Amino acid sequence: MTINLKSAQSPWSSLDGVEQLTLHPINQPFNKEVIIPGSKSVTNRAFILAGFSNGTSKLSGYLKSDDTYWCMETLKKLGATFEIVEDEIHITGIDSSELPDKEQVFIGSAGTTARFLPGILGTQEKSEITITSTEQLAVRPHQTLHEALKQLGVEVKYLEEEGQLPVTIKGTPQTGGKVSIAGNQSSQFISGLLMAAPLFNRPTEIELTTNIVQSAYVDITIEMMNQFGIKVDVSEDYKHMKVEQGQYKPATLPLEADLSTACYFMALAALNHSTIKINHLNMESHQPDLEVVDILERMGATVEKGSDYVVISGPEQLKGDLTIDMNACSDQALTIGTLAAFADGPITITGVEHIRHHECNRVSALTESLTQLGIEVIEHHDGWTITPGQIKAATLDTFDDHRVAMSLSLMGTKVDGIKLLDPSCVSKTCPNYFEMLKSLGISVEYNE
Numbered sequence: 001m002t003i004n005l006k007s008a009q010s011p012w013s014s015l016d017g018v019e020q021l022t023l024h025p026i027n028q029p030f031n032k033e034v035i036i037p038g039s040k041s042v043t044n045r046a047f048i049l050a051g052f053s054n055g056t057s058k059l060s061g062y063l064k065s066d067d068t069y070w071c072m073e074t075l076k077k078l079g080a081t082f083e084i085v086e087d088e089i090h091i092t093g094i095d096s097s098e099l100p101d102k103e104q105v106f107i108g109s110a111g112t113t114a115r116f117l118p119g120i121l122g123t124q125e126k127s128e129i130t131i132t133s134t135e136q137l138a139v140r141p142h143q144t145l146h147e148a149l150k151q152l153g154v155e156v157k158y159l160e161e162e163g164q165l166p167v168t169i170k171g172t173p174q175t176g177g178k179v180s181i182a183g184n185q186s187s188q189f190i191s192g193l194l195m196a197a198p199l200f201n202r203p204t205e206i207e208l209t210t211n212i213v214q215s216a217y218v219d220i221t222i223e224m225m226n227q228f229g230i231k232v233d234v235s236e237d238y239k240h241m242k243v244e245q246g247q248y249k250p251a252t253l254p255l256e257a258d259l260s261t262a263c264y265f266m267a268l269a270a271l272n273h274s275t276i277k278i279n280h281l282n283m284e285s286h287q288p289d290l291e292v293v294d295i296l297e298r299m300g301a302t303v304e305k306g307s308d309y310v311v312i313s314g315p316e317q318l319k320g321d322l323t324i325d326m327n328a329c330s331d332q333a334l335t336i337g338t339l340a341a342f343a344d345g346p347i348t349i350t351g352v353e354h355i356r357h358h359e360c361n362r363v364s365a366l367t368e369s370l371t372q373l374g375i376e377v378i379e380h381h382d383g384w385t386i387t388p389g390q391i392k393a394a395t396l397d398t399f400d401d402h403r404v405a406m407s408l409s410l411m412g413t414k415v416d417g418i419k420l421l422d423p424s425c426v427s428k429t430c431p432n433y434f435e436m437l438k439s440l441g442i443s444v445e446y447n448e
């Protein structure tokens, strides 16, 4: 089968055909405002919950990117309808009796869809759905989730390699009950079980055998299940969760801006002795990357928080001599790792072993990139110690990873001669990223 070789590029991608780009350092501090696009995590949860609701949901503020495009296309193929009405998207949920008996869907490179969809498909007895993806996503961890689904009565069949995508999912007449699962590989496994739980034939209890990485993403799942009419009982330590059966109800919701994307703009100001005001944020959000505001403050930035905005002003010199545990907000480990190269002392980042299994092995990708730039890095099993030093020009691989590309772009705003290969990978979550940098006055040249 060759389906794994398909690319994640979608009609919502940008920079098609751009092989590399060159960034130029900022010569003067700036003071600007920016608005951030919708959250990938919130959009894909909303799409899936709306797609399995009994009516029409109306969502504003949704993200248009590769991850959300393929999620939408998948749900459409299964029978949901999506209609763009001015700045809202109206989603009418799938009528279970009309689900196709056999279907194949393509989910691109989206970890969210890969982990949220199998459980919910396992609640459907009459359909056998095959989930295909890019090669990158196919080889990320899935089996722990699939084994948990088997405990709950779902049929899971691998089409190529054991534990990898593509996978075929089918419900049975006896789904639900008790399940135990580890949470230390991916919080998305737990979110996926939770979202499926109300639709199983029996009430479901989930028991965690370990701590959860990035547990705040489970809070987002629980909050959004609530918004679509389902209540989850969860113990304080997340070890026990109980979900009653029920039907998702349609919701009318504004979706939150992406706080992970916001972090690159906060980091940009922090690094360049500049000021940025980021508007229309939910400063009470469960999105864990909000914690970066505090990390930047520890590194010397000045922070002003409003109820729906944050202002970050960078110091003349970023502070080092810090150890930062980023287990709870690990999508930003590469961002802080890049800033570390400019601090006044070494920075050690810990707690991020699981990001070796994200879009690429992010721990070794940052080691490789910083080493190429002449910076001293000691790689640990769960992070790095980065010692600032003289930085040299380089053409850097982006490892087909949006977060590598966005983090390393920060380097180019300080150091002359930074080029990034294959910048279109930012389309996974922020297709307009480089245009947004340009709108702040940063010089970005695209090379075909």
Ligand SMILES: O=C(O)C1=C[C@@H](OP(=O)(O)O)[C@@H](O)[C@H](O)C1
Pocket: 040, 041, 042, 111, 112, 185, 186, 187, 188, 191, 213, 214, 217, 218, 331, 354
């Ligand atoms: O549930 C979510 O929306 C996410 C959970 C996290 O994944 P892991 O828990 O797999 O690390 C995070 O890295 C990802 O960007 C989004």
Ligand SMILES: C=C(OP(=O)(O)O)C(=O)O
Pocket: 109, 110, 111, 112, 331, 358, 359, 403, 429
């Ligand atoms: C890990 C990430 O993505 P995914 O949703 O594919 O897991 C990420 O966006 O950093």
